Amino acid sequence: MAVRLGARLMAAIAATILLPVATVLMGTPAAADTRVDNPYIASERYVDPWWYASAVSEPGGAAVAIEPTGIWLDSVAHIEGTSSFPGLRAHLDEAVVQDSYGSAPLTIQIVLNDLPDRNCTHAVSNGDFSVTADGLNRYRTEYVDPIAEILADPAYQRLRIVAIVEPDFLPGLLLPAATSRCATVQASGAYPTALRYAITRLHAIPNVYVYLDASHHGVVGHPDNFGRAADLLASIAGATGGQPSPVHGFTVNVAGYGALVEPYFNTHMGLPVKNSRWVAGNDYVDELSFAQAFRQRLIAAGFGPGIGMVIDTSRSGWGGPYRPVRTSTSTDVNRFVDESRTDRRHSVGNWCNQAGAGLGARPTATPASGIDAYAWIKPPGVSDGTSMNVPGPDGLQPDPMCDPTYVQGTVPSGALPYAPAAGQWFGQQFQELLANAYPPL
Template identity: 45%
Template sequence: MPPTPIPGTHLDNPFVGATWYVNPDWAANVLNQAQQTGGVLGQKMAKVAQYSTAVWLDRIGAITEGRGLQGHLDEALAQGANLITIVIYDLPNRDCAADASNGELLIAENGLQRYKTDYIDVIYNILAQPQYRDLRIVAIIEPDSLPNLVTNLSVPACAEADATGAYVQGIQYAIDTLHQLPNVYIYLDIAHSGWLGWSDNFQKAVTLYTQVVQGTADGFNSIDGFVTNVSNYTPLEEPYLPDSSLTIGGQPVRSAKFYEWNPYFDELDFAQALRQAFIQQGLPSSIGMLIDTSRNGWGGSSYGRSRPTAPSTNTTNVDVYVDESRVDRRYHRGNWCNQASGIGERPQASPVPGIDAYVWIKPPGESDGVSEPGIVDPVDPNKKFDRMCDPNGQNLYNSAYPTGALPNAPHAGRWFPEHFEILVQNAYPPIQP
């Protein structure tokens, strides 16, 4: 066991030796469904309730409504936990390239100032209270924001976020504010391999993130690392596709339709390569990566195919070889909404070198977005229907493929029992009853 750290010291890896907070609100949904389901499947569901998931602060109101941030921190202390993960997620023009998680703040309506004063400052004032100084508070900063500046500037809301500097300034303000507390650990979201894996996107992302971090008050020492695969489904490893340059029928496997020349097939390779790239840019070697493994297990069977147990034996057709070898069974790698995957690796500290932890940022069982138009979320009316969540729709990036989204989904963040059942059935490693 590592030595018990002195309270107030900033650790290299906050997850090591920590007791992780379990959100009782999420766990209640899990246990309720487990009880209703019964049998062996119900027993498996109940096992899931023991794991730590992140608390999403996706509106100004979320800081205080219901249990609220303070309530979660108090509950963490009551549990005897000393680590809690929160998600900072309310930039103006949030989710600028999609609709399912549109936010409440707009750049054109003084959104950046409100983000600073009504959101970040309020969170800081709660976290800074002395009774929480021994809690290790992990802050996940603004999923999907900076990646949209890398690839989606053709979308007007993203172009506005770029041209005004609102995303960069908002994130730098969040980092500078929260970094003042030695017990807060800051990890910047950096998408996933299926978004930023191509060499152009990879290099642009490393350059942009380096500039953003360099521009904070404490520069490269202001963050603890980066997090990949937040709310996504990209597998940790593709065990039967370890070499993206392997040739089948004279073609490298990365040229297959599923990978579209992207050399990164899985999150572990992507995350470790990113870490090395940032260290080469001057960030300290103490930085670590987190990977969201809540829904990237891909066991069982989905989309008409079971998890492969060996590489394909096809030697002539690269697409057949890849499709028969990959554990990621989505129709298209860009499919992000309510996919029929499985729960992945359980949360754990230091699983492999360079990775601070596998974490569950997206709580399994919570929807990615509503599956049909015309339904208003009474608590958060800004959330809209996104066509990538339409179970009868086609992928927006390539209309040759369906979305693969499950039907009957509620709005993003709402409990989705049918999805949770599939996630438990398809868990990998499997969940033992």
């Protein structure tokens, strides 16, 4: 059932929750048609009514229910809305209502996630389009164009709209083709072509801020991929010599579980740590150090010095009773790393409903050098996918990486059991995220 907050209820929430937030805002609101350097500064944030209602329905959920989260447009149907979720225009209309209760502009985050053969590295790709079935043209006309037309409505011109473009596309281009879909994607050039169209179309709208996804430290932080990824992103965005491009910034760790900061170890401790089983040759062990370093490499690749990074911290907390409190003293490198790391996954590649994860740093503007924001782009408590062999809403199929009994090679999936289909509310996971939040609630 769709949950929509009317003006009176939103007024009550604004009066008791949203307006106090405005008292800590800094700076002077910009004119609606003027792009600012960082859309997260001097703004209020859109609270998704569906997320709010879902969170407050859980014990303890009221503590975080007012946090802003991303609005995922992961199918054509979600643009107009479904029986379960409001569409893009409904969210924007609600954002205008929320905006009316404050003096500062309101920032709303939307996520485009429907590339042809999206998530091609996964066993199951639940997108609407296929490269081999006119997917590139359909992506433009049935997906990007309708989104852009809605965003360009003058009714929304005061809003700051952060458009996060296609999370997790980079592995499908950087890594050896793991599936026949990836082989087709790489041979066709569909991803770069589709992305260029999307970022150019969205950038043409004056109050839209395009953030292109840059994956996460586990993939791009590896020295084999670091420079190639930056150059590829520059090629896609047409970035040369620091000249303006359609891309305002980049996102990392979207819908991921990577630790924001690993406080008890890093790769500077010496080659044995870098070559440990967990680190596996990567130059980075957390998202903040990776994002800051990758930003510099992106600037070297041709992006302007004003680009900023946004880190999804929605599920990167890894608190709770099993969080280490000091650096290990073990002389065995693998045991040293395992006892020191806060990220408790079996592999940095594990992505589905990870057991033991917690809410991460709360959404914050300019928390560190080069970082535009920590954001909860993935709404905590929303399932990544299911292993149950029953198609979910919108025909979503199960994925083995969401099966808690699945082992890929020798690595368990680490997924929680009994998860619903992707995009559905998963109360069990939300309760774990609350319990394991770091910083604690």
